[in-house]
Amino acid sequence: MEALVSLRATVPSLTHRPNKLSVRKSISMDLPTRNSVSFASSSSSIRAQQIESKDGSATVAPVPVPEEALKVKEWEVGMFHNEVAASQGIRIRRRPPTGPPLHYVGPFEFRLQNEGNTPRNILEEIIWHKDTEVARLRERRPLLALKKELENAPPPRDFIGALREANLRTGLPGLIAEVKKASPSRGILREDFNPVEIAQSYEQGGAACLSVLTDEKFFKGSFENLELIRNAGVKCPLLCKEFVVDAWQIYNARAKGADAILLIAAVLPDLDIKYMTKICKMLGLATLVEVHNEREIDRVLEIEGIELIGINNRNLETFEVDISITKRLIEGERGQRIRDKGIMVVGESGLFTPDDIAFVQEAGVRAVLVGESIVKQSDPGKGIAGLFGKDISLSPN
Numbered sequence: 378m379e380a381l382v383s384l385r386a387t388v389p390s391l392t393h394r395p396n397k398l399s400v401r402k403s404i405s406m407d408l409p410t411r412n413s414v415s416f417a418s419s420s421s422s423i424r425a426q427q428i429e430s431k432d433g434s435a436t437v438a439p440v441p442v443p444e445e446a447l448k449v450k451e452w453e454v455g456m457f458h459n460e461v462a463a464s465q466g467i468r469i470r471r472r473p474p475t476g477p478p479l480h481y482v483g484p485f486e487f488r489l490q491n492e493g494n495t496p497r498n499i500l501e502e503i504i505w506h507k508d509t510e511v512a513r514l515r516e517r518r519p520l521l522a523l524k525k526e527l528e529n530a531p532p533p534r535d536f537i538g539a540l541r542e543a544n545l546r547t548g549l550p551g552l553i554a555e556v557k558k559a560s561p562s563r564g565i566l567r568e569d570f571n572p573v574e575i576a577q578s579y580e581q582g583g584a585a586c587l588s589v590l591t592d593e594k595f596f597k598g599s600f601e602n603l604e605l606i607r608n609a610g611v612k613c614p615l616l617c618k619e620f621v622v623d624a625w626q627i628y629n630a631r632a633k634g635a636d637a638i639l640l641i642a643a644v645l646p647d648l649d650i651k652y653m654t655k656i657c658k659m660l661g662l663a664t665l666v667e668v669h670n671e672r673e674i675d676r677v678l679e680i681e682g683i684e685l686i687g688i689n690n691r692n693l694e695t696f697e698v699d700i701s702i703t704k705r706l707i708e709g710e711r712g713q714r715i716r717d718k719g720i721m722v723v724g725e726s727g728l729f730t731p732d733d734i735a736f737v738q739e740a741g742v743r744a745v746l747v748g749e750s751i752v753k754q755s756d757p758g759k760g761i762a763g764l765f766g767k768d769i770s771l772s773p774n
């Protein structure tokens with residue numbers, strides 16, 4: 378598996394997605410078998426092929442690979458992605474394993490539900506949709522054009538600094554208040570949804586930062602909302618709440634005025650998190666790396682340069698919410714490691730009452746991410762005082 382990781386490191390598939398059509402074409406030209414491994418190098422391309430000798434022993438012989446097969450190699454790296462991810466305990470597959478069916482064989486009732494292209498859970502469905510959505514958007518606005526747009530983007534603001542300051546000022550966890558219209562688990566949260574009014578109300582109510590959902594299909598959010606809020610003069614730094622599967626989305630978020638972005642460890646293998654965190658640093662964006670279990674947080678703690686970890690109390694595969702997950706993941710030795718590294722922890726989801734806030738604060742978080750309980754209030758800013766059990770605005774009356 379080491380070899381797979383280093384192979385992936387040499388092929389930036391995050392920025393060079395295989396074009397599905399060219400892949401199909403090239404597959405018919407030269408389809409490597411699953412027991413052959415391709416290596417990319419700048420000067421030559423060699424495939425190690427298993428050859429059975431007469432006595433049955435297998436030897437590995439290098440054979441040159443024709444030009445067209447390079448496209449297949451990208452496709453193979455796509456396959457490796459799932460394998461590398463699986464080795465890190467990630468169950469979410471980046472795209473349907475066999476692609477959309479080209480034709481159907483036999484009557485519908487004989488097609489098996491999970492043979493191939495049915496997502497196993499809602500998170501996987503979101504990711505598969507996001508993958509094709511981003512591919513389409515990238516075609517319309519290639520990375521090069523997007524990089525140009527960055528020059529006109531409003532300057533990034535200090536997301537983590539704002540949380541720290543609020544925590545010091547109030548003695549309570551710094552609040553990231555979420556501008557959230559709907560979710561797959563809770564349906565529509567608020568009918569009369571004016572993103573700018575909600576954002577301004579949150580700011581007045583004492584939120585340190587805001588989280589703006591930008592996914593349209595599943596959360597009824599948009600990048601337009603993010604831009605509107607940024608351009609309305611809201612001073613709270615903004616987290617772009619997206620399902621990031623491609624570095625292109627990070628550039629896009631920055632171009633639209635985001636100050637931070639979410640990376641989900643249940644979706645992204647270590648190498649992607651490392652690579653994307655570097656890009657974020659380069660662009661001045663903070664990263665909130667989200668975890669939900671011990672394995673994910675341990676993976677993230679091994680990655681250099683992580684400053685902000687979010688513990689999602691909601692399992693994105695089943696929607697189950699349990700706020701004791703925050704406590705479980707940061708107690709004992711792990712908590713010590715987090716403190717030693719100076720990482721700030723954000724408690725996310727399912728927080729409704731002052732007792733909930735006190736519970737996660739006691740566990741060790743210095744920030745919280747809250748949507749439902751405050752966005753549903755007729756005055757979301759006042760909802761913050763209800764959530765914390767006291768007025769935390771800058772000018773309490």
Ligand SMILES: O=P(O)(O)OC[C@@H](O)[C@@H](O)c1c[nH]c2ccccc12
Pocket residue numbers: 555557618619667689725726727728746747748749750
């Ligand atoms: O509305 P809640 O339960 O307060 O949760 C807010 C936030 O934590 C949740 O929206 C969230 C956390 N991680 C996510 C990842 C994607 C989409 C949404 C989320």
